Amino acid sequence: MQKPISLKDRLAAWLPQLVLTPSILAVFVGVYLFIAWTAVISFSSSKMLPRYDFVGLEQYIRLWSTPRWITAVENLFLFTVLFLAITIAVGLFMAILLDQKVRAEGVLRAVYLYPMALSFIVTGTAWKWILNPSLGIQKVVNDLGWHSFVFDWITRPEFAIYCVVIAAVWQSTGFAMAIFLAGLRGIDNSIIKAAQIEGASLTRIYLSIIVPMLRPAFLSVIVLLSYISIKSFDLVLALTNAGPGSATEMPSTFMFSATFRRNQMGVGAASAMMMLMTVAAIIIPYLYSELKEDRNGH
Template identity: 55%
Template sequence: MSATPVSTARPLPSAAARAPASGSRLAALADTWLPRLVLSPTIIASLVFVYGFIGLTAWLSLTESRMMPNFEFAGFGQYTTLFEIDRWWTSASNLGIFGGLFILVCLVIGLSMAILLDQRIRHEGALRAIYLYPMALSFIVTGAAWKWILNPGLGLEKMVHDWGFPNFSFDWLVNSDMAIYTVVIAGVWQSSGFVMALFLAGLRGVDDAIIKAAMVDGASLPTIYRRIVIPSLRPVFFSVLLVLAHIAIKSFDLVMALTAGGPGNSSDVPAIFMYQFSFTRGQLGLGAASAMMMLATVLAVLVPLMYMETKGARNGR
């Protein structure tokens, strides 16, 4: 008898067996490309409308552009002209005064209010809402409201005079030496509650066991906050400084609504300088140069803060 030959060929997989494999490949492709497709419009828009326009502004600052853009390279003449304008240095000085006081006072008041609310006092929710309410307003509304309050013939000064104190004077709004400080008052009033909320969130994240252990060891509450709690809020301080510095540098609407840069140019800031020279005086190249100097100021604040934060994270602090 002859033996029946045995086939060694593997059977072809059925359609039902091939379906899961193809389905898994499609799922893998979807997991890989779907997030990219969803994010791509946002990324493209950011590249064009943020970084693209930053690049365009940088190039215009190197041209002789006036009413209309002129894309012919002309060197750094606009920056030389900018640094020769006294008004630019006045606005930069005002930014230093406003930014320094605004950040410092907001930090002190915000941290103090956060520590107060962290004591689990009565009506904490109502107080927190009151402190946060100014942040719900726009800077235009804040500036208009404080313009009425600080108006010598309408607001605080007139009210105190009506109470029987005719010698009281608070004319900072119309005093060229003090006008910039009215912007500080309005800015602090609006932003302190936001700073308080950030610090309060950080305080509530501190482990209670550490505080109780320190109290068992005999540490007083001020010492606990000074030596343990506040140093642990380093990331919160970084975030607060970053946000406040950004608000200070781009301050435009608050100053325009409150003082419009006056009296004269005494409360002028770089944002107003840039706007007026670019869009009302037909000096587009000069306005672009001032905008790039504002960007350089942002980077001068941002880069050291990020370096200190990353250095602290690497060191485990």
Template identity: 80%
Template sequence: MNAAKSFSSRLAGWLPRIVVAPSLLVVIVTVYLFILWTGVISFTSSKFVPVYDFVGLEQFVRLWATPRWHTAVANLFIFSALFLLLSTGIGLLMAILLDQNIRSEGFLRAVYLYPMALSFIVTGTAWKWIMNPGLGIQKVVNDLGWTGFTFDWITDPNMAIYTVVIAGVWQSSGFAMAIFLAGLRGIDNSVIKAAQIEGASLPLIYRQIIIPMLRPAMLSVIVLLSYIAIKSFDLVLALTNGGPGSATELPSTFMFSATFRRNQMGVGAASAIMMLMTVAAIIIPYLYSELRERNNG
């Protein structure tokens, strides 16, 4: 009887590990093993197929000598900055408005969150139609009588990257709103009431008390949206396909084109490693700050 109980207790202790083991193995193989393999390929002369020789940093030198990569990096800075600023600002504003216990809050929250339920392929395709000068906003306004109105950003190399920003912000603002709203609902109402008793106006309360208390939510939004911006691929592919020309090229689309269209696997792997390093530069400080706060707490 004691042996049976001992076996049952050991099995109960090992059961969670046994259940999680297959998923952990899949993650190790499909994520970390392939990251390691990509790193190896970036130091080889691989083109159409992998070649396991060692050429040092040659592929990285070729990568940074490619004008299209410079365009992709510049576009990433433009897209990421505007995407983060607008998505965070609009999400915070919507969360504050919903936090006022307005009517139909559930309906509005569902409306704001609905774009996040769509894939970036669907979003890109829909906005491609909306911004098409012969089909979307420009045509509708022209048909209403304003024949001089033009909205052809999607075909303008100087403005096309901003169409990607618009589509990305439309999809991700609701996600930021949900995180901020959860943070707002976790703040004790007595803080607001105490400030109101002292004579502080509601805008002043939000600006100097509530928003600073949303620091953890703000940090989470920035980190997650930064990750989305860096890996954006399907949105650009569906909306502009990197064009016109290379006007909306991002590192993710450059990596795809270099690997599968131009048969430069080594250069594509090098660009993937550069993206990985960018993501790590965002995630590692975030994890460090979270662990430090937890240990200090």
């Protein structure tokens, strides 16, 4: 005869669900419900306050006919390309150097990773001082006697976006280095030794064997850094406040300005949905490739 299930056993079986339910509800309400609400607002005529009428694609048409939004998209493209290229290149180079079993590797790794522990607000504020011509690099070099040295990019609209790139690269390179280093440490040393026996140089081994084997690490770094670049609101706000003028405007700062400063809630919601679609265009193919590899592996 089957023994009846006690109340204690029932509680033990349901305990994981009970513990996870508040978190699931919070994520559902705080993320997915508000995403749906933003989508609804983007199809309405909302301005200072939300309205729930339907105007079709009017807000999206207004968004893409706004020069400031076009500037924000162009800046995002330039920033993302430079940010990813430099961060990946420098991060991979530092990972390869640390993989040579150098002295004080733990100390160097901590130094490289330290900027990632800072918030983008702190990074933006610090680099705003460093790049300020009257406080930072230019003043230090001028005080040392090189009076003709000029480094005023942060005050020049045509160069200000590169200041954002510099600050973002400084903060995120250690993160890329850590992922690449983990990938390098996961490669079997016998592969490298076999290539060396065949007479391959160390440079050829890295370019032809090791770097191609780091494909999962490259995918992870590209996806995560792309996500960071799309939502780079706090860094831009602290470093340049989207200026001079609109020289460093990003979609995230445009969304904030349209919604809370210019009372164009519908346009701001439309820009938020465009950012969401951009993130989805990056994340969905990555998740699909990961799931496909898992199925093939099984």
